[in-house]
Amino acid sequence: MKQWIFTKDKRLMSTDFTQPTIKDLVLQNQEAIAIKAISEKIYTLMQNIRNGSSDSDYQRRWVWELLQNAMDTTNSERDTVVEIEINKEASTLSFRHNGNPFMVDNITYLVNQQSSKPRKISVHEKTRTIGKFGTGFITTHLLSERVTLKSTVKAGSSGHKEFELLLDRSGNSEQELYDGVKAAMNVLLTLDTLPDVTDYNPNKTNTEFTYHLDDSGTAVAEVGINDLRVCLPYTMAFVRTIAKVSINEDLIFSYAGAIELDEGIYLHQIRVSDSDTQKQILTIESNEKDATIAFEVAKDGNKIQFIAPAEECPKLFCNYPFIGTEEFNTPGILNSSSFNIYQERRNGIILKDADTPEIHENKELLKECNILFLKLLNFIDQSNYQFQDTFVLADFQQPKDYEWLSKKWYDTEILKPAHNALLNANIVEIERNGLVERTPIIKDKAYVDFPYHKDAEVREAIYDLCNVNQYFILPLKENIHHWHKINWWEEKYDLSIKNLVNWFSACGHINSVQKTLGLTEDKLQYWLDRFYTLINREESIINLVNQNKLKIYPNQNGDLCTKNAVFLDEGDIDPELKDILLALGYNCRAFLLEESLLIQGAIAIDREKLIGAKFIAQQIREKVAKFNADKVKGTFLSSETKDAFRRLFTWFVENPTQASDLFEDLYQNKEHRLCDEKDIAMSMELSMKATSLLEKYGVSNFEELEKMISPKIKKESSPLNPDHLLISLGITSAEDLERAKQENANNKPILEALQHISAADIERFKKVMAIIKRAVTNVQNHLQSLQDYDCTNWSQDSLTTVSGIMKSGKEINLVIRPADGGQIIIFYPEEVQALEKANTELWYDDEKEQNIYSFGRFLKRTKVNKLPV
Structure with a gap:
């Protein structure tokens, strides 16, 4: 039988050494051209790999390419087992699997870095293409540019042949790469001469790729393994024929099956050997299209807790992760084996504005994922399970500006419908009467108040301040920082210092605040102290307060006022004098700050704005002088004014020393300025009786009389208990x-x-x-x-x-x-x-x-x- 080999001068020569025909020469040159084209392609690809060796996306892809290739060769008769072994002493990484033996075309395409026939799977009774063998394999050369492949090949009735070949991509020129391809092809051309394998066991790991690692390759290996830890549970939930993946036998992932919680909603169990608990992946799967969404959860009895995806986890999967979609910013993972990828790097899906079948299909699949998301929200609302940490579902954000994404389309068709559904879904955990409940962000005209501030400490202070009775609807305290990170809703839902102060100012009166909060007087005082402390943490609000644009200062009537409208009460004003001045038509309490408040910091009232008893006395003197002047002109005093005069006169009598200091001439002439003829006559009568009383006890004034009778009064008063x-x-x-x-x-x-x-x-x-x-x-x-x-x-x-x-x-x-x-x-x-x-x-x-x-x-x-x- 005639056989062919490559010569040193790149010619294909028959082993029977007969003179080649023209046809032979044409075929020979055609083969040489093909090999040269392959070498040029590999050179270009390797240059791209080398130039992008520091790109973490490249470094993460190798493990997924090997895993997908392993799955591409597995038939439906058994599940795939993958073993990854890193030998630090030998500086090697071995990737083994129990997939089917290579077909001749598979191995030929792999050696020549070409794509084999697309693999077909059945999706809803339709055949779909989900992958090609060979195109992404080039990225595995980041581990090492020389890879030893041990496997078996099956060629029709010829049986199984074991082989070993070196995939050498280490050349720095097209010629060197050509030599590497040629050497591997020579191995394939001699496969017929190898003996058949008589004890082939399809269940063993018969295929092994061995990568010879340097320091750079070791680092790349660690990156890929770490990515596997994060993403593999999702892939195992999507590709349920991956039975086991082991890494150095220390870390083993194994698929343990799934249970159906509801129609189309499954809970997958993935055992992880270095963990006390199983990884649990919740999938919601479409019956109409090839679409699935997934969330990591922790189910314990009737409780299901959502777990946010790791930041480094891609959000789009085509059964395997699209490395680079970590900032697609969906709350869970969106998967479809029908996604049409963007370029060969598998870093996204085509979602541009162009009207192509591929783009249309991708958009329809994303819409289906949104429908599945609404199905999950409805399941949470209607089922008997107790869901926890449902804030994870609300983390549906604007994606990064990907070059393959039309953000306008995404906002309109995906993000806004999802946000509208989330606003009305029972996903906010709150506490009522000691029990945890779930409520929507918006319910009727009420909405949840999410503490909002850049500093976590201030957010907690806002929560503590507003966690009184039931007026504020607050999420659980342990969740407030998660909700703050999510925060895509309107500003009115933020329980910020700004919104809190605006609410307080709009109350108008301190009694309205107290009634709304349902606080006792003492607890209101404590609440106000913390409220003013919070205001001092927000520079923008301090500025508004100092610009007199907010009414946060309660006066002594309880009305809320701007800063310029109130003064400090010096504390020496007798309340009776305030009442007398009010009766005379001057409401001093309207501009005096509530006495019990101690407002400090940048919003404190200036100490220069201090009003004391002397100011009040001056206002009373001016009022009395005006009324007396009007009386001289023939204007009669009202009964209210007369009553105020009598009260002032009485105060003078009861507080002579203070009255003399404050009112001077008015006090000296009190009878004439505060009393009419009838009052004077009565005063004279009382004076005569008082004089008689003093004479009776042999004292000259009332102070001496008080000293005389005080011991007797004290003796007769009730003793302390x-x-x-x-x-x-x-x-x-x-x-x-x-x-x-x-x-x-x-x-x-x-x-x-x-x-x-x-x-x-x-x-x-x-x-x-x-x-x-x-x-x-x-x-x-x-x-x-x-x-x-x-x-x-x-x-x-x-x-x-x-x-x-x-x-x-x-x-x-x-x-x-x-x-x-x-x-x-x-x-x-x-x-x-x-x-x-x-x-x-x-x-x-x-x-x-x-x-x-x-x-x-x-x-x-x-x-x-x-x-x-």
Whole structure:
């Protein structure tokens, strides 16, 4: 039989050494031309590979090309098994599989870096082309340019032949590459001379590619293996005939089957040897077209938790990943074996505006994927499963500006319909009455409030501030940062400082804020303190506030005002004088800031804008002067004005020293300027009676009379309740009782009450101890229910002091007291030491509720306004 070989001068020569005919020479030259063309093509491809060797997309593709080629050779009689072995000592990577033996055309095309016949599969009873052997194989040479292939070839009835050949693409010229192709072809041309394999086992891994790695190849190998870890579970869910993929026998992926959760919705189990749990892939599959969408989930009983795809995971698959589509930005994976790829790099699908069959098919497949996405949303809403972390589904974003994508078409046909569906889908996990529920982003006219700020710490502070009652609809706190990252909706859904301040300003009155939030007065005070602190974190809002464009300052009437409309109350104005001035037609509370507020930072009211009693007195004097001038002109005073005059006169009588300092001549002439003839007559009568009373007791003024009768009044007044006093002081032992007596030796009422308590009265001390413990327990339970407090490291340092509490990420201390006695008397030294620290809060409990005793509350209750520094 005549055989042919290549000579050194590139001629194809017969082994029988007969003189070639013209036909032989033509065929010989035709073969030489073909080999030269192949060499030129391989040279060009290898140059592209070498120039792009640092491209991570190239480095990731090798493993998928080998895996797809393995699948291309597998028949339907058995599942594919793949073994990848990296031998660091030998610097080799072996890729083995149990696919069918090579056909002659397969191996010939591979050696010559050409595409063999397209592989056909059945999709909905139609034959589809999904891949070609050989075209992408060139990328595997990033591992090494010399690859040893061991396998078997089947040629008709000739049986199986085992062979080994070297695919050498290391040449730096077309001639060197030609020599490599020629050497491999010579091996193929001698296959007929090899003995048949008598013990061929189709279930063994009979095909092996061995790559000889240098440092660069080793790095490329690691990149591909890492990509396999991320993407293989999805591929195994799409290509269910991949039975097992092992890497050095340390990491083994094996397909464990699927269960159908609903029509067209499957849960695939992929075992991973280095993991305690299985990888679970949820697929939603079309019955109409070759389209599937997939999500990684974790199913535990009736609970299904969604897991976001890894950032490095491509979003488009043609059973295998399209490397480079990581920023297609869909929430899950879109797969179709019918996708028409963009160029040979398999880095996308053609979705341009041109009207071609391939583009039309791709667009229809993406639309089908959107239909499947809506099917999933409906399944979540209607099924009995408990879904968690459904925010993953909302992460449907604008894709990157890919050259193969028409963004206008994508926005109109894919993104907007998906967003509209998501706005109305039950995917936001919220908490109501201790239970987790799911609600749409929009429901009727209400919508979810997503905390929004560039800083995570501020987002959490916004959440903690607004997590009161049910007015704000908030996602679970642990999810707020995920929702912030997603954020493709309108700005009105953002619970930003801007929107929060605009809402507050629109309330108009502080009572409206309090009613809306459902807060007690004390809790509203605490809420406002944190609200103003938040405003100081947003420069743009600070500017609007200081430009008087927002009404956030409650005046003493409760109306919300702009910054320029309010002044600070110096704290020395008697409320009665404010009422008198109001009766005279001047509402000073309208421009005085609510006294209990301590607004600091960039939005604080200037200390120069301070109004005190002297200013109020001046306004009263001017009003009185005007009314008196009108009276001289014949204008009668109204009954309201007369009543205001009488109230002022009475205030003068009750506060002579202060009245003299503030009102000077008006005080000196009060009878004439504030009283009419009838009032003067009555005043004279009262004066005569007062003079008679002073003479009766032998004193010259009322101060002396008060001193005379004060002891009697005090004696007749009710003494302090000893039991209440014990609770207020927190006395729980005879030693504490004795110390309290010594410290209050000059406080007669307290000392007298303590004298009524026996040091031997153990039951009284036990009762106080029990009440204090109750207060501590109640406050602890209350704080554990608040989002911004973390009591994990609760440490009770003394009977009433606690440390180890975290509030909004910062450590604080607590002093806790019962309020049963009607007041709190700081008694223990450790309490004083704790309260001297800026990070200490004073909490009290009256058994019904627990509250923080804020500094504003202290100022309001004690009327203290001057503090030594």
